[in-house]
Amino acid sequence: MSRSPFDPSEVGGGLDPRDPAVEELERYATIATDQAPADLADRVMSAVAAEPTPRRGLLAWLTTPPSAGRPFARFARVTALAATLVLAVAGALYAGELAQLVRDFTVGSSSEPSPSVTESFEPSPSESVSPTPSVTPEESESESPAESGEPSEIPTSTPRPSTSQPSPTGQPSPTGSEEESKSPSPSQTPTETASPTPTST
């Protein structure tokens, strides 16, 4: 196998004919000219024998230029692709028609029972939600008022106990300042609890 030495004119000028990089590369390439091992092809083929036959992808199959022996290969490929597309579109249309027929049939027959089902579902969540907020504010009033701020229904129930409490606890003045810091979550309680403390002291 004869080497084809690099010619600086290959790159279209702008390169020194005695470029040191080219000289080094050429010198190196002329040194490393060993022959391939004699059994390399046998080893490759024994490794290939264990491999499954490669399957060509659709894109590669379509873009492969036709060989000399099969000049109509490209035409056959394009025809096959067009036929596949037509079949896919026709199938989709047919499936759509079929789905429409099925929908018409099922809607006409199943329209009566559907309202009774939706009505039966509605009351159940409203019943299950209402007991929980009424229990939690009573427990959290004395310990942690900040926890009761999460649910939206709590403010309607929490102000009542909190307004009734400041009157017994409003007597000592130092606790009034603590209550201001503890109960900011309901917006009504600070106005009521803040006014007694300065007047009492």
Add this chain to the structure above:
Amino acid sequence: MATVLDGDRDAFRILVEREQVAVYRACLRILGRPHDAEDVAQESFVMAYRALGSYRGDGPLGGWLMRIATRHAFRRLGQRRDAAELNPEIGLSAPASDPLTALLSGERERAVRLAVAGLREPYREVVALRFFGELSLDAIATATGRPLNTVKTHLRRGLERLRADLGREVAA
């Protein structure tokens, strides 16, 4: 070629026998060790056989195969450089009578290999395909799918960077 692309093993054997010398030499020039080059060349042919399904046929199979082999060889060289190299590089040239000459020759060859391997893509690929794979610039343009003028520019810039790197290596 069509029978090779259809996975015919006998046709693939003809391709292997035709391209094995060029592929092996390219791997040897990149890796610098005959044993590694042999392994990488064999693996490259098997990788090419597996990837036959993705080959678009828009150029000679030899260029496509060479591109697979050079990439694989550079990948192997990177793995080898990561690991500790226990034995010093032995020159590829004929054994000199003077051990010092042989050692210096080996070091010089190693500097060229490392300088090419240290190039950034796409310069490294173009330089390797031209000087190690011995492909023409037209064949490189076809194999890489780049315009010929782009390949020329990449080669020129790659050689400019290589000149600087090799000058630094020699100075060191």
